[in-house]
Amino acid sequence: MEDRETYPAASERPLLTATGLTKRFGGVVALKSADLSLFPGEVHALLGANGAGKSTLVKILAGVEQPDEGELRIGDRPVTFATPRAALAAGIATVHQELSLFPNLDVAENILIGREPRRGGLWLDPRAARREAASLLENLGAADIDIEAPVGELPLAQAQLVEIAKALSAEPNVLILDEPTSALSIAEVERLVAVVERLKAQGKAIVFISHRLGEIERIADRVSILRSGEKVGEFTPGSFSRARALALMLGESWQEGKQPERATRVRDAGPAVLDVQGLSLARHFDSVSFTLQPGEVLGLAGLEGQGQKDVLFALFGLFRRGLEGRIAVAGKTIRPRRPRQAIAAGLAFIPDDRKSLGGFLGLSVSANIVIGALDLVRRGPLLSPAAESALVDTLVRRLDIRCASPTVPLGSLSGGNQQKVVVAKWLAQRAPVYVFCDPTRGVDAGARAGLFAVIRELAASGSGVLFYSTDISEFPALCDRVLVFREGRVAGELAGTAVTEPAILALSFHEAAREAA
Amino acid sequence: MSQPAGTAGRERAPRFSLGARFSPRGQQVLLSYLILLVVYGGCIAVSREFLSWGTMRLQLVQATFIGLVAIGETFAILIGQIDLSVPWTITLSAILGTNLAALHGQQWIAFAVVIAIGVAVGLLNTLGVFILRVHSLIWTLGVNLMLQGVALIYTNAAAPTTHVPALARFLALGNVGGMPMAFLVWAFFAALAILALGRLPFGRYVYAIGNRQPAALLSGVRLGRVHALVFILSALGAAFVGLMLSGYSSQAYLGMGNDYLLPPIAAVVIGGTRLSGGDGGYVGSIAGALTVVLLQAMLITLNVSEGARQVIFGAILLALASLFLKRGR
Numbered sequence: 001m002e003d004r005e006t007y008p009a010a011s012e013r014p015l016l017t018a019t020g021l022t023k024r025f026g027g028v029v030a031l032k033s034a035d036l037s038l039f040p041g042e043v044h045a046l047l048g049a050n051g052a053g054k055s056t057l058v059k060i061l062a063g064v065e066q067p068d069e070g071e072l073r074i075g076d077r078p079v080t081f082a083t084p085r086a087a088l089a090a091g092i093a094t095v096h097q098e099l100s101l102f103p104n105l106d107v108a109e110n111i112l113i114g115r116e117p118r119r120g121g122l123w124l125d126p127r128a129a130r131r132e133a134a135s136l137l138e139n140l141g142a143a144d145i146d147i148e149a150p151v152g153e154l155p156l157a158q159a160q161l162v163e164i165a166k167a168l169s170a171e172p173n174v175l176i177l178d179e180p181t182s183a184l185s186i187a188e189v190e191r192l193v194a195v196v197e198r199l200k201a202q203g204k205a206i207v208f209i210s211h212r213l214g215e216i217e218r219i220a221d222r223v224s225i226l227r228s229g230e231k232v233g234e235f236t237p238g239s240f241s242r243a244r245a246l247a248l249m250l251g252e253s254w255q256e257g258k259q260p261e262r263a264t265r266v267r268d269a270g271p272a273v274l275d276v277q278g279l280s281l282a283r284h285f286d287s288v289s290f291t292l293q294p295g296e297v298l299g300l301a302g303l304e305g306q307g308q309k310d311v312l313f314a315l316f317g318l319f320r321r322g323l324e325g326r327i328a329v330a331g332k333t334i335r336p337r338r339p340r341q342a343i344a345a346g347l348a349f350i351p352d353d354r355k356s357l358g359g360f361l362g363l364s365v366s367a368n369i370v371i372g373a374l375d376l377v378r379r380g381p382l383l384s385p386a387a388e389s390a391l392v393d394t395l396v397r398r399l400d401i402r403c404a405s406p407t408v409p410l411g412s413l414s415g416g417n418q419q420k421v422v423v424a425k426w427l428a429q430r431a432p433v434y435v436f437c438d439p440t441r442g443v444d445a446g447a448r449a450g451l452f453a454v455i456r457e458l459a460a461s462g463s464g465v466l467f468y469s470t471d472i473s474e475f476p477a478l479c480d481r482v483l484v485f486r487e488g489r490v491a492g493e494l495a496g497t498a499v500t501e502p503a504i505l506a507l508s509f510h511e512a513a514r515e516a517a
Numbered sequence: 518m519s520q521p522a523g524t525a526g527r528e529r530a531p532r533f534s535l536g537a538r539f540s541p542r543g544q545q546v547l548l549s550y551l552i553l554l555v556v557y558g559g560c561i562a563v564s565r566e567f568l569s570w571g572t573m574r575l576q577l578v579q580a581t582f583i584g585l586v587a588i589g590e591t592f593a594i595l596i597g598q599i600d601l602s603v604p605w606t607i608t609l610s611a612i613l614g615t616n617l618a619a620l621h622g623q624q625w626i627a628f629a630v631v632i633a634i635g636v637a638v639g640l641l642n643t644l645g646v647f648i649l650r651v652h653s654l655i656w657t658l659g660v661n662l663m664l665q666g667v668a669l670i671y672t673n674a675a676a677p678t679t680h681v682p683a684l685a686r687f688l689a690l691g692n693v694g695g696m697p698m699a700f701l702v703w704a705f706f707a708a709l710a711i712l713a714l715g716r717l718p719f720g721r722y723v724y725a726i727g728n729r730q731p732a733a734l735l736s737g738v739r740l741g742r743v744h745a746l747v748f749i750l751s752a753l754g755a756a757f758v759g760l761m762l763s764g765y766s767s768q769a770y771l772g773m774g775n776d777y778l779l780p781p782i783a784a785v786v787i788g789g790t791r792l793s794g795g796d797g798g799y800v801g802s803i804a805g806a807l808t809v810v811l812l813q814a815m816l817i818t819l820n821v822s823e824g825a826r827q828v829i830f831g832a833i834l835l836a837l838a839s840l841f842l843k844r845g846r
Contacts, residue, residue: 351735370721
């Protein structure tokens, strides 16, 4: 940020003003009365933990979601965006985290999709398209990207620039970049920063989302901090402080300078049920080591996408290639390449996406529960309906699964009860290690409490439990010990009373936490 | 909820015998049999002939061929796939089986050929559909084409025989206690199929895969093994029907399996099995096979020309199929 000089109109009149934006999903308030002003030639960063409301705010600006309350103004004119198209027409372009490119089409076709230059109002004009696409890329300082290459062949960083060029082809005044740097290397980030500087100099208002405080400090003029759906603070140009930002992000319970101490690992007398040493998978996670004692609930925390979920997937045999390191379950080394092998070794896996991974919505509750334990209900070669319903009845009662009868399809149950059925599947046979991968996603508070009770019960009966959640508040409620992941590595470990929400968050924003100390 | 979940003593057993265990689909099966009744009523309205045992006996034998192929097709469709390699599996099995058996003067060779072709074609289909991930619609049709080629090469080199194993003839034309032997064979394999789907772990895996393959993988189901078993079963059924058909017409000839591509699939669909997989069963397919055969017979009795018959038959099948596809959402 050597060049602090901004566009003449900066900090005079905002291009876009949002006031009192509120959005509820069911009973959950995702965004509470948020205000935001975007000025031309300014980079406005949004900072906050997962679930703080950043995505909701961005989705409202982009026309993906409509606010329940509040108002958007462009200049002095109130506007509403019923669709993303309407937002785009009003000059607001968004580059989402998941790129929306067509891998088989070339760069020019991607950039101008839906806006293809035509000849005679009918025929595509590929030459004009290439010219236009090339000038858009040049404008970004990315003239080196081969305009005729299929996008699928480009490295991610270049594909992202193509996406930005595509957004700019609509000539927006406001450009929203949702975590554009999270998948980039340091050199690639440099290039993106340069692009943002250029756009800023052209008078665009830029909304920039990132978890990296260092980046924000460099690139942002104005910073809004969100926590639990509320905007809790705003830094005007030049006033940003990492420590203040962190304190705002983490809330009242956080006191500056108080660092969670790195707990020494408590080693039980008993042998570990799970021992993971130096587990690495290129582009996913790196040298992850931990042990899990019987009776222990170990949390894998961190911001979303820091590799913790991939570690669980790898343990369960969902990565067939490239896994390095050692995994031992109950003292026996395994190399799981299929879920079946992980199951045979003693792992039980409750996935987050029960609609597509955990359960069979069209099959009966009963069939869902016994699918992994058919040997238990077999008499000779045939399944015994009596043995099956006995087993199912026991588990349905134990987990308090609410269904009219175990013969109804799983899909007819509520989300929480569906998740219980998925858990019940693994209770028929006691596993030494239970892996819960964001099990409470989309379940209500009552079902969540029930699920927690089951997890505690499993631990109490001597199994080890690995627990991952996107809701950070669940770790202190449940875990004996927590590993905090950051960029594919274990950034820190917390145990016992040190497992607190602020401590986890501080380790999640590791760099900043050290700074604040 | 007046009654707490999980209490014992609910109605549970009776519906299972229909194979309707996995979702409230007893009605679906009922609908299939209602359609069968309506079509049979139509047949009787067209001709009193359909009241005679002699006519119906003939229809039962015809339905056997379709019904046996429909066993494998039901399994294949339940796991969300389809097997279109049936016609030339039938023909190749019939030609190779009868010829080799005649050449060596040994009946059992024909059965060995059935098993060899069944296993080989089944594994080839598994290779393409499961390992290479080619859509089964494309792959099995390609395999069908290749089998046709093999049959042509073979018949160019060897003269076809009219000498059909006596056992094949007995299976297709025999009579046991007044019942056609073919129908008894069908009843036997139908019972096995229904048992397999309802009471074997294999059957559970079939439904699980068709319902949601990733969830089946995470539940530890051996996906490859189940796919292989299903495609082998389907090819075995077709190869066996080839042998029976050669016994039925006392000869094996090129193209004899051509009428067995769509009718068995139609039988499965009319039987209420969802084409996208995971829901259905063989009980309905039985009604479907009988319905298809009776429809064909009715149109023949009506004395419509071959071309018009095909148009009407096709139209009725599509109407029934769309009826079921709508019901299945």
